[in-house]
Each structure stands twice: as structure tokens, then as C-alpha cells.
Amino acid sequence: MSQPPLGDSTRVLHAGLPPLVPGQPFLPGPVFAAPFVLDPVTGGEGIDWYGRPHNASRRHLETAIGELEGGDCLAFTTGMAAIGATLLSLLHPGDTVVLPADGYFTTRAFARAELAPRGIEVLTAPTAGPYPQFEGVRLVLVETPANPGLDVCDLAELAAAAHAAGALFAVDNTTATPLGQRPLELGADLVVASGTKALTGHSDLLLGYIATRDGDLLARLRSWRDSTGGSPSPFDSWLAHRSLATLDLRLARQTANAAAVADVLAAHPAVDRVRWPGRPDDPAYAVASRQMARVPGVVTFDLRGEAEVARFLTATALVIPATSFGGLHTTADRRAQWGDDAPPGLVRLSCGVEDTADLVADITRALDAV
Numbered sequence: 361m362s363q364p365p366l367g368d369s370t371r372v373l374h375a376g377l378p379p380l381v382p383g384q385p386f387l388p389g390p391v392f393a394a395p396f397v398l399d400p401v402t403g404g405e406g407i408d409w410y411g412r413p414h415n416a417s418r419r420h421l422e423t424a425i426g427e428l429e430g431g432d433c434l435a436f437t438t439g440m441a442a443i444g445a446t447l448l449s450l451l452h453p454g455d456t457v458v459l460p461a462d463g464y465f466t467t468r469a470f471a472r473a474e475l476a477p478r479g480i481e482v483l484t485a486p487t488a489g490p491y492p493q494f495e496g497v498r499l500v501l502v503e504t505p506a507n508p509g510l511d512v513c514d515l516a517e518l519a520a521a522a523h524a525a526g527a528l529f530a531v532d533n534t535t536a537t538p539l540g541q542r543p544l545e546l547g548a549d550l551v552v553a554s555g556t557k558a559l560t561g562h563s564d565l566l567l568g569y570i571a572t573r574d575g576d577l578l579a580r581l582r583s584w585r586d587s588t589g590g591s592p593s594p595f596d597s598w599l600a601h602r603s604l605a606t607l608d609l610r611l612a613r614q615t616a617n618a619a620a621v622a623d624v625l626a627a628h629p630a631v632d633r634v635r636w637p638g639r640p641d642d643p644a645y646a647v648a649s650r651q652m653a654r655v656p657g658v659v660t661f662d663l664r665g666e667a668e669v670a671r672f673l674t675a676t677a678l679v680i681p682a683t684s685f686g687g688l689h690t691t692a693d694r695r696a697q698w699g700d701d702a703p704p705g706l707v708r709l710s711c712g713v714e715d716t717a718d719l720v721a722d723i724t725r726a727l728d729a730v
């Protein structure tokens with residue numbers, strides 16, 4: 361008889377745990393090693409022999425993320441290492457790639473600096489569309505919800521369009537996390553993501569990963585990673601795996617906080633253009649509610665100018681001025697300072713796991729001070 365599917369909290373708690381061994385921890389501690397001991401007769405055959413390609417702590421983490429994404433996972437030092445590996449190893453001179461016009465700005469900057477000079481044509485499209493024809497395109501990479509604007513695109517529809525044109529389809533799943541959406545199930549060939557953000561959520565490590573069901577892509581990317589040295593350290597891998605266990609709990613509170621904060625922002629006269637795909641009046645609401653299991657805790661809004669943002673960040677007691685997002689602590693930053701071609705007053709606020717009433721009261725006070 362088939363069992364009912366396990367819930368999210370159960371899945372993240374058990375994801376990637378090796379078989380239980382009496383007298384040992386549930387999750388074995390980090391395996392610190394550069395070389396491992398070889399067999400004096402057979403050498404390194406069938407065993408771990410060197411830390412760049414092999415590490416048990418990293419493998420446990422990859423098993424965990426792979427289970428959650430529904431594919432095979434390769435961990436990288438950072439999200440950009442995973443994205444760079446994907447773009448550089450799968451694209452060749454003469455190829456065309458489509459990237460988000462409004463997604464993570466470093467991906468676009470990387471493409472301008474590293475792909476264009478290699479003879480790769482870089483097209484961009486806004487996440488909410490319109491998209492160009494994909495004929496002649498080798499790889500379409502989308503990011504949904506897009507960081508920082510939080511537009512959303514229909515993954516199943518775009519995967520079908522990319523495949524009809526013979527293009528590979530990759531999804532940056534950083535903002536949603538695999539508990540928010542599972543792009544591989546919707547037809548994506550590849551997930552690329554930063555694990556630095558909500559996936560691990562403690563603002564204390566950098567991590568990236570790719571996930572795929574395609575054995576050839578996996579082999580190509582593994583060979584790239586293991587020869588360029590983009591593998592994360594045993595300690596970061598272990599710490600990330602430990603942090604995964606609370607992903608469902610953290611996201612649940614972050615989403616609840618974002619819903620309450622978005623309401624406060626939308627009602628406040630100091631604020632323009634609140635974006636949160638969980639609000640029924642948000643342009644991304646329809647696609648987000650049919651595609652996503654939950655909407656993440658990031659809210660974007662416009663305080664109209666740099667001075668207003670400074671007043672907001674000075675007046676708040678709970679919102680820590682910091683970039684990145686998805687952590688336990690509520691953080692916010694002014695996007696235009698990063699050359700993000702965002703309006704000068706655009707703020708990305710990442711809700712943490714504070715008590716909702718405290719956060720709402722603090723943000724209301726800070727907005728009144730603007």
C-alpha cells in the first residue's frame with residue numbers, strides 16, 4: 361500500500377541523513393580531510409581519495425537538497441559558482457543565452473564580462489515577459505520570484521517553449537527554495553541556486569547548488585566543478601545540512617511575517633509600489649498561487665528616495681541593515697546602492713522569524729519616522 365506523502369517539516373528533518381548507527385550522531389560531524397588514506401594495493405579505487413571531488417559531508421548535503429528538489433544535486437561554494445559553472449560549461453562561442461533582465465544583478469554582470477567576450481550572445485527578458493522567440497537559443501535561464509522585483513513567470517509554459525525550440529531551460533530557485541516550488545517537476549532541465557539565502561537561513565555561510573535529472577548534464581557539471589575546484593568545504597556543507605532541518609519552520613514564520621508587513625506597507629502613505637506575490641492585488645499573485653507551495657518572506661517597496669530609506673533604517677530597532685535575504689533576522693537594503701538599476705528608494709526587506717506583532721509595530725514606527 362502506498363504511504364501518504366510526507367509533509368515538508370518531516371522531509372527536511374530527514375533529508376540526506378545516512379542510515380542511523382547506534383552510538384553515532386544522526387548527522388555525522390564534518391569530515392575534515394584533503395587526502396584520504398589509500399588502499400595500499402588498489403589505491404583510490406572505489407573509495408574517497410581527495411577532498412576536491414570527494415567528501416562525505418558534502419555528499420550528505422547533496423543527497424538532502426537532491427531529495428527536496430527531486431533530482432541529483434551538486435553543491436558549489438556559492439550561488440555564483442553554480443551559475444558561472446552552468447553558463448561557462450554549457451555555452452560555447454556562437455551560442456545564445458536568455459537571462460532575466462530584472463533578476464540577480466551579478467548574473468547579468470557576469471554575462472556581460474565573461475560570456476559576451478567569448479562570442480556568446482546574451483539576450484535579456486523581463487521575468488513577467490514578454491520573452492523573445494527561443495529559436496536558435498541554447499539556454500534559457502529564468503529567476504522566479506525575481507530578486508529584487510519579485511515578478512514571477514510560468515515555469516511549465518516557458519519550459520515547453522524552450523524545449524520546443526531545442527533550448528535547455530534552467531531556473532534560479534534561490535528565492536523560492538525547493539519547499540516553495542520544484543522547477544524540475546515543471547519541466548526545467550536544471551535548477552541553479554544560492555544556498556546562502558533562505559535555504560540555510562542563518563546568515564553564516566555561503567553555498568550554491570545545481571540540481572538536475574539529466575545524467576549527461578550532471579556529469580558535465582561535476583567534471584567542471586571538480587576540475588575548477590568549486591566544491592564547498594566540509595564544515596560549510598555540514599552547517600548547511602544542519603540548518604536545512606528547520607527550513608519549513610523558518611519559511612512558515614517568514615511568510616506569515618511578510619503577509620503582515622506587506623499589509624502595513626501597502627496602507628502607509630510613505631510607501632509606493634509594495635510587491636509581495638502573496639497579496640491578491642499583486643501582479644504576480646495568479647501565477648504564484650498556482651505554481652508555488654508558499655510565497656517567501658521577501659517584500660519589496662519604494663520609499664521614493666535615498667534619504668527616506670536612510671530615515672527608515674535609522675528609525676527601526678529590529679530591521680538590520682544588510683544585504684542578502686532569507687535569514688532568521690529581518691534585514692533590509694536599498695537596492696540602488698549596488699548598481700542594480702533600481703529606483704533610488706527601492707527597498708528589499710527580508711522578513712525574519714521575529715514575533716509578528718513586534719515586527720509590525722517596529723516597522724510601523726519606522727515608516728512613521730520617514
Ligand SMILES: *Cc1c(COP(=O)(O)O)cnc(C)c1O
Nearest residue numbers: 438439440464507534554556567
Ligand atoms: C544571492 C543570489 C545569487 C548568488 O548567490 P551567492 O551565494 O551570493 O553567490 C544568485 N541568484 C539569486 C537569485 C540570488 O539571490
